Amino acid sequence: MKKTLFILLMTILFIVSGCNTTDKVQQSDTQERIISLIPSNTEILYDLGVYKEIIGVSTVDDYPKQVKDKEKFDGMKLDYEAILKAKPTIVFAHQSMEKAQEKTLQKLKSKGIKVVVVQDANSFDSLYKSIEQIASVTHKEAEGKAMIKDIKRQIQETAINYKKDVQGKKVFLEISSHPDIYTGGNHTLMNDLLKQLGAVNIFSGIEGYQAVSTEAIVKKNPDIIISTSGLSKKALIKEVKSRNGFKHVEAVKQNQIYAVDPDTVSRPGPRIAQGMETIAQAIANEK
Incomplete structure (x- = not known):
């Protein structure tokens, strides 16, 4: 009787152990891909x-x-x-x-x-x-939630640290230059980035991302030109200075032309605060 009971208990334990093992396999199999x-x-x-x-x-x-x-x-x-x-x-x-x-x-x-x-x-x-x-x-x-909190903290710190040197500066953000010159206007992350810093996007009056003419840029006369096109600073300066009428633009006259890393500035992700600081440094003439 005792031997029979022992065998029965061992059988139950084996079945239960087997069920647990199966559950673990199924759980690992359901890991997201x-x-x-x-x-x-x-x-x-x-x-x-x-x-x-x-x-x-x-x-x-x-x-x-x-x-x-x-x-x-x-x-x-x-x-x-x-x-x-x-x-x-x-x-x-x-x-x-x-x-x-x-x-x-x-x-x-x-x-x-x-x-x-x-x-x-x-x-x-x-x-x-x-x-x-x-x-x-x-x-x-x-x-x-932690990521969002950290981004907000960094944005606030950057805005405070650069407020004195950035406030009210007129900025032209150039996204690409070929075949047309593109920039970001209202309802773009780049526009919001400049707004958070207290700088002025000279094309905040347009909607979304649009092509703009060289004449329109010259007319708005930005204090700073910042490019996220991927060009080196040397290549960017050469190109900007060769544009018709740009010799009259304040940013060109004062050599306030900057090339920044397009990935940190244009990608809406965890590095956006880093991109914002890069923009702030350019406007404050620290790059």
């Missing part, structure tokens, strides 16, 4: 601590350095079969690609893949919403 199709989303994900889950990034991702080992996907021309083959559970897309890639994104959804479209951050407030959205999907709400 994430593909991020735009650099700003990738930077947010890494800063949230979601890096083991990332299996793929966009072809233009370059930060942090660990992304070089990830599989690459063209965010502007999605390869449905390649994405499907990677077996993602979540794909983080962006508003900028939503319309052009609508069919592919819908096909991915039909396969049970969670497609998260992050809206374009046209202000700091919308950036914070993007962080909250990504943090919520990845169950990193606490980390998301």
Whole structure:
């Protein structure tokens, strides 16, 4: 009787242990597999601590350095079969690609893949919403709140530290110069960045990102010209000075022409406060 009872108890323990082992395997099997199709989303994900889950990034991702080992996907021309083959559970897309890639994104959804479209951050407030959205999907709400708090702290410190040298300065932010000169106006993160600093965006009257003429720039006569086009400072100065009428612009006369890192300034992510300080340093003539 005792022997029979012992065997029965051991059998039950074995079954229970087996169930627990199965549960653990299933849990590990359900670990998220994430593909991020735009650099700003990738930077947010890494800063949230979601890096083991990332299996793929966009072809233009370059930060942090660990992304070089990830599989690459063209965010502007999605390869449905390649994405499907990677077996993602979540794909983080962006508003900028939503319309052009609508069919592919819908096909991915039909396969049970969670497609998260992050809206374009046209202000700091919308950036914070993007962080909250990504943090919520990845169950990193606490980390998301901490990230937002840290960005706000850095922004406030920069605004205070540079207020005296930046306040009221007229700035022209050049995003690209070929084939047309582009800048950011109202409802852009760059405009909000200048506003937070107390500087004046000379094209705050236009909506979104638009091409502007050299005549319009000369007429508005900026005190500082800052470029995020990726040109070196030497190449930028040479190009700006060669433009028709620019010799009369205050920024050119005072040699207030600066090239800054486009990634920290234009990517709506955790490094935006660093980008803001770079802009502040340029306006304050500290670069």
